[in-house]
Amino acid sequence: MDDEVGAAGGLIRLTFLVQGVYAEVGRDCDLTAAQAQMLCSVADRSVGMAELSAVLGLEKSSVTGLVDRAEQRGLVLREQDPSDRRAVRVSLTPAGRRALTKFRAEVTARLDEVLDALPATERERFTRTVRRIVADVPAVFAD
Amino acid sequence: MDDEVGAAGGLIRLTFLVQGVYAEVGRDCDLTAAQAQMLCSVADRSVGMAELSAVLGLEKSSVTGLVDRAEQRGLVLREQDPSDRRAVRVSLTPAGRRALTKFRAEVTARLDEVLDALPATERERFTRTVRRIVADVPAVFAD
């Protein structure tokens, strides 16, 4: 009766699996899940706090703390927005870029490994369906 | 180029989607994700702290805190293990059972809703593949 996993239960276990990979790789790269998320959202751009707040689904004050800690660790940089004196632009430092690159590569490799265990046709169908389901979910982890 | 979601990226977005559902429903039921997880792991049994620690993948001391707060909120109960005077058995109170039932029902309904948006054949294939992938992941969310 443990085999009797409902569809929803399966999705939840899958989420656990992915979260586990995230946490493990994060440990390797010395990033928490929240930090990794944030670095992914900044990536190669320069982002305002309000936008980060929206993308990450966190309160502005939470983002302030997240960016504070990442800045102290030398992963990101705050710069004044030249066109709006209230605003701040967050971008990655070289160290932040390195950490993000490593994190993304390892997460991708690990998840691809999971998918590669499937027969080719099944894998392709599965991936296509996943894409369809998440079409509306914001791309925090852009490729 | 936002359509160019790699297979791994898709999985990650899917995880976000499920985590979002978890968080939202949790808010409805006044449960944090960690608490919901813990209640799911206790369910209809009576569980030792060490076992909870193993199932949830948390340090013993973390579980102590988790159970403390849930106990203060009247969701779980600590009882002495009659056969081992060091040990403790954790079980749900009626309120805890109610919260868990509501949580599980709502999460399941929300996720089923997502899946129901798919054509029947695709949905069945997808669910089958998910089951295959997670065959080895512990069932925290038993049906």
Place this chain on the structure above:
DNA sequence: TATTGTTATACTCTATAACTATA
């Protein structure tokens, strides 16, 4: 007035280390 961002505060979650009591 609305928006951008920060500060102050409080709570949850988590880990590490040291400890008690029992096996």
Place this chain on the structure above:
DNA sequence: TATAGTTATAGAGTATAACAATA
């Protein structure tokens, strides 16, 4: 000695509310 669990402590993450500066 090993196991079950707690306490003390510290840090990350998050939210709410109040605030300052700028638009």
